[in-house]
Amino acid sequence: xxxxxxxxxxxxxxxxxxxxxxxxxxxxxxxxxxxxxxxxxxxxxxxxxxxxxxxxxxxxxxxxxxxxxxxxxxxxxxxxxxxxxxxxxxxxxxxxxxxxxxxxxxxxxxxxxxxxxxxxxxxxxxxxxxxxxxxxxxxxxxxxxxxxxxxxxxxxxxxxxxxxxxxxxxxxxxxxxxxxxxxxxxxxxxxxxxxxxxxxxxxxxxxxxxxxxxxxxxxxxxxxxxxxxxxxxxxxxxxxxxxxxx
Amino acid sequence: xxxxxxxxxxxxxxxxxxxxxxxxxxxxxxxxxxxxxxxxxxxxxxxxxxxxxxxxxxxxxxxxxxxxxxxxxxxxxxxxxxxxxxxxxxxxxxxxxxxxxxxxxxxxxxxxxxxxxxxxxxxxxxxxxxxxxxxxxxxxxxx
Numbered sequence: 001x002x003x004x005x006x007x008x009x010x011x012x013x014x015x016x017x018x019x020x021x022x023x024x025x026x027x028x029x030x031x032x033x034x035x036x037x038x039x040x041x042x043x044x045x046x047x048x049x050x051x052x053x054x055x056x057x058x059x060x061x062x063x064x065x066x067x068x069x070x071x072x073x074x075x076x077x078x079x080x081x082x083x084x085x086x087x088x089x090x091x092x093x094x095x096x097x098x099x100x101x102x103x104x105x106x107x108x109x110x111x112x113x114x115x116x117x118x119x120x121x122x123x124x125x126x127x128x129x130x131x132x133x134x135x136x137x138x139x140x141x142x143x144x145x146x147x148x149x150x151x152x153x154x155x156x157x158x159x160x161x162x163x164x165x166x167x168x169x170x171x172x173x174x175x176x177x178x179x180x181x182x183x184x185x186x187x188x189x190x191x192x193x194x195x196x197x198x199x200x201x202x203x204x205x206x207x208x209x210x211x212x213x214x215x216x217x218x219x220x221x222x223x224x225x226x227x228x229x230x231x232x233x234x235x236x237x238x239x240x241x242x243x244x245x246x
Numbered sequence: 247x248x249x250x251x252x253x254x255x256x257x258x259x260x261x262x263x264x265x266x267x268x269x270x271x272x273x274x275x276x277x278x279x280x281x282x283x284x285x286x287x288x289x290x291x292x293x294x295x296x297x298x299x300x301x302x303x304x305x306x307x308x309x310x311x312x313x314x315x316x317x318x319x320x321x322x323x324x325x326x327x328x329x330x331x332x333x334x335x336x337x338x339x340x341x342x343x344x345x346x347x348x349x350x351x352x353x354x355x356x357x358x359x360x361x362x363x364x365x366x367x368x369x370x371x372x373x374x375x376x377x378x379x380x381x382x383x384x385x386x387x388x389x
Contacts, residue, residue: 120372182289182304182372213371216306217333220278220289 003049003088003095011044011071013104016199019096020111021080021156022226024235025178026219027113028157030188030208032079035195038203041070041077047095051088057081067092076105083226084156086233093159097167107136107170109195110157113178113187114148115238125177125187127194132164132171140172143197148175152237155230174198180235181227183219185212281342285326285350286333292356299359301375305349307331311368316375318361323353325373357381 020032035041046065057066066082084092100108114128130148131137141147153161157173164171174194178187189205189212196203208215278287290303307329308314317324327349335341359377366375 120369120374179304181291213306214333216304216371217286218335220286220304223289224278 002091003047005095005099006046006048006065007044008046009042009044009071011076011103011105012073014106015071015074015076015103017069017076017078017096017100017105017108018111018195019078019108019157019160021078022083022222023155023157023230024113024115024180025176025182025184025187026223026226027176027178027184027187027191028111029079029081029222030183030185030215030219031111031191031195032077034188034192034205034208035075035077035203036070036079038207039072039075041072041075043068044071044076045069047078047092049088049091051085051091053082055082081222083222083229085229089156089159089233093156093163096160097163097169097171101167101169107172108160108164109199110160110171110173111191111195112155112157112173112175113184114175115180116177119177119179119184119187122177125184125190127177127190128175130161130173130175132161132169136170136172140198145174145194145198148173150242152234152240152242154234154237181223183216183223185209185215277340279341279346280350283348283350284344284346285348286346287351288325288327288349290351290353292353294356297379297381299355299357299377299379301353301373301377303349303351303373303375304371305329305368305373306371307333307347308349308368308371308373314366314368314373316366318359318364318377320358321355323355323375323377324351325353325375326350327373 018032018035020028022029045068047067048065055066057064067080069076069078127145128148129137129140129145137147161171161173174191176187176191178184185208189208192203192205195201280287288303288305290301293300303325305327308327309330313328315326329347332345332347334345336343358380360380363378364376
């Protein structure tokens with residue numbers, strides 16, 4: 001039982017691979033989808049596994065896979081438009097790191113949310129950074145993002161960082177303060193602004209802010225499905241203090 | 247003959263368990279629309295804050311508090327709200343290819359609450375309802 005990757009086109013070397021998989025506030029897929037649309041990235045590869053529900057997706061009448069990689073010369077984006085079951089997360093993390101290494105990627109950046117209880121009071125959510133090596137996060141934290149110093153991470157981005165740590169591959173996690181169980185395009189906008197600052201891009205987040213309400217209405221179903229997998233992925237640990245902290 | 251009551255009792259538990267299971271399955275697998283009332287079902291959460299319950303409901307597109315109706319009974323809460331603009335699901339047959347501009351949700355409360363002392367606030371499309379629990383405390387003598 002593993003993942004298969006069907007490549008249509010190979011990316012050029014030394015690219016950054018951004019990853020947006022359904023999790024807290026759906027910040028990952030909202031950000032990844034916005035990057036794909038803003039940068040007009042074409043489909044490079046389709047991913048599938050027997051561990052996933054038997055789904056096919058249609059966009060503008062065109063059949064596609066719910067998990068796929070889009071890209072251009074120096075940026076690739078892996079997006080999942082479905083919640084990934086926990087048992088499928090481990091082999092997917094392994095496959096992503098192996099694929100990135102085989103294609104000579106420069107680094108991986110996972111995009112997600114970090115649940116905060118005061119999200120309703122925050123006009124502009126802060127963005128946190130952590131990485132497979134402390135030095136990568138320290139370097140990025142010089143540019144205005146907060147470094148995550150204590151606590152647990154769970155879900156796909158935790159597994160990707162773990163796998164990158166084992167393989168000694170540079171992987172970074174960007175986490176925006178967000179709602180836990182409501183789709184959060186505002187948190188995604190903060191994340192895109194952080195990407196602009198950290199990686200020298202200039203993506204205008206105005207369209208994302210303008211579509212905020214529509215995105216929140218239309219992603220309710222995906223949020224509901226994602227909550228089921230988040231319960232199995234140990235998300236409650238993100239509220240837990242590590243034993244060595246005491 | 248003396249065991250009949252026990253068999254009936256087991257059957258009753260089984261019926262209750264099956265009802266509970268079908269309610270959970272309905273909750274998990276049904277879409278977040280009610281075609282009968284032409285309304286969208288919002289996402290919500292219930293937090294137990296000790297002496298009160300906090301119900302938080304995500305109502306994107308609802309800006310005017312006067313467009314929100316909250317009705318309560320002993321253990322049920324019915325919330326209906328109108329969006330500023332309709333949201334189109336015209337490409338989605340599973341949403342009957344139409345637009346929606348109303349939310350409706352009926353929530354079963356885990357405790358009896360005092361609706362007369364409840365408060366509600368709408369901020370940035372999120373409705374927060376504070377419902378004080380109806381709790382009677384009895385003093386226990388310690389010897």
